[in-house]
Amino acid sequence: MILNRLKRVFRHRSSVYLDYNATTNICKEVQKTMKRSMKHHWGNPSSGYRIGKKANKVLEQARTRVAKSINARPHEIYFTSCATESNNAILKSLSLQFYPKKKKIISTPIEHSSIIYTLEYLETQGIVVENCPVDSYGFVQPEVLSSMIDEDTFLVCCMLANNELGTVQNIKEISKIAKDKGVLILSDCVQALGKIPIDVRDLGVDYASFSAHKIYGPKGIGALYARITAPMIQFIHGGHQEEGLRGGTESIHNIAGFGTACQQIGILIQKTEEMVELKDYFEREVKAIYPDVVINSPVVNGVSNTLSLSFPGIQNNELMMMLDSNGIAVSSGSACSSQENKPSHVLKAIGLSDDVAQQTIRVSFGVDTTKKKLKYVLTVLEKYLKERASSSDVPQRNFEMEKFAR
Known part of the structure; x- marks a missing residue:
């Protein structure tokens, strides 16, 4: 009797993770690399004796692997603690170099908070920041961006x-516009790595940021790409590491793990077609369960694993708590700002009202996502929606459909 009850409890507490854009689990290959590194390559890579040289060899091997995954040269890759540090370093370094001769940075209103907050800080230092508007799916209009670039823009x-x-931007076209006007370009590539092929040379970017924990690698390690001829100044003082730009002893086991994670990118890209099928299936079934649902993600030119869903009349915190109580993890947006309990700046930038933004969740799939797991999610969601609709304790939905018009 007790055993049967326990079985029912554990069945009820099925675990389905659908927040891979926030972070990923560390894959087995990366775990093995990191364990081996911690056991055998624990020396300081700056030391001149054998154990230090072995650690340095691991460091440079990982640098080569990261560089190869984006078609960069190894000496164009600088290891950081995360993409947030990379973005901070690039923005602050360039501002120090160009100000006051040039003062203007053009950005978009849907950038990651590490870009937005850094730019807000730089505005207090005299930098002028202008945001190029985006359309209802988050796409930048290149001709609008071009018109905003002037002689003060760097x-x-x-x-x-x-x-x-x-949303996947046409960075190649945007880079050409910037290059033709003598302006540098930074692209945060964190959410693209492992989902679409990245060739920094073909894209034409001068700077890019990456993070290992989005591609089944460890947290606490990121990378900064700076084209060999692009200006950069030291952003962490205290040592000669990373070609003198970032002082501090390198985290060898994390760096080694990042390198191995980058070796698996080809396998991740191969799963794209399978991911699209899961995404289409889930979107179709959610629409069948709740016809009023609004899909904010683009049909074309979008990554294969991400869906933004607005549920009119249902607060996202209520929906997420219900799903979490059933062992299902989704989010309302970026993990870096999920604790702020305010409407997503991304959703507001594409025209959603505060109310609609707070009725929106993000679902992001990964390598462990299966149709069977999605069926469980759909079953839980359908049961909740039916109970909610029939409950006399829940007020009737009261919303203006025009808010959701696309």
């Missing part, structure tokens, strides 16, 4: 793939 910031919508 940098354009535009992420490759948006973390909430999945």
Whole structure:
């Protein structure tokens, strides 16, 4: 009797993770690399004796692997603690170099908070920041961006793939516009790595940021790409590491793990077609369960794993708590700002009202997502919606459908 009850409890507490854009689990290959590194390559890579040289060899091997995954040269890759540090370093370094001769940075209103907050800080230091508007799916209009660039502009910031919508920008065209006008370009590529092929040379970017924990690698390690001829100044003082730009003893086991994670990118890209099928299936079934649902993610030019869903009349915190109580993890947007309990700046930028933004969740799939798991999610969601609709304790939905018009 007790055993049967326990079985029912554990069945009820099925675990389905659908927040891969926030972070990923560390894959087995990466775990093995990191364990081996911690056991055998624990020396300081700056030391001249054998154990230090072995650690340095691991460091440079990982650098080569990261560089190869984006078609960069190894000496164009600088290891950081995360993409947030990379973005901070690039923005602050360039501002120090160009100000006051040039003062203007053009960005977009859907950038990651590490870009937005850094730009807000730089505005207090005299930098002028202008945001190029986006359309209802988060796409930048290149001709509008072009019209905003003037002689005072020294940098354009535009992420490759948006973390909430999945929107993939035409960075190649944007880079050409910037280059033709003598302006540098930074692209946050965190959410694109492992989901679409990235070739920094083909994209034409001068700077890019990456993070290992989005591609089944460890947290606490990121990378900064700076084209060999692009200006950069030291952003962490205290040592000669990373070609003198970032002082501090390198985290060898994390760096080694990042390198191995980058070796698996080809396998992740191969799963794209399978991911699209799961995404289409889930979207279709959610629409069948709740016809009023609004899909904010683009049908074309979007990453294969990301869906932004607005549920009219249902607060996202209520929906997420219900799903969490059934062992299902989704989010309302970026993990870096989920604790702020305010409407997503990305959703507001594409025209959603505060109310609608707070009725929106993000679902992001990963390598462990299966149709069987999605069926469980759909079953839980359908049961909740039916109970909610029939409950006399829940007030009737009261919303204006025009808010959701696309």
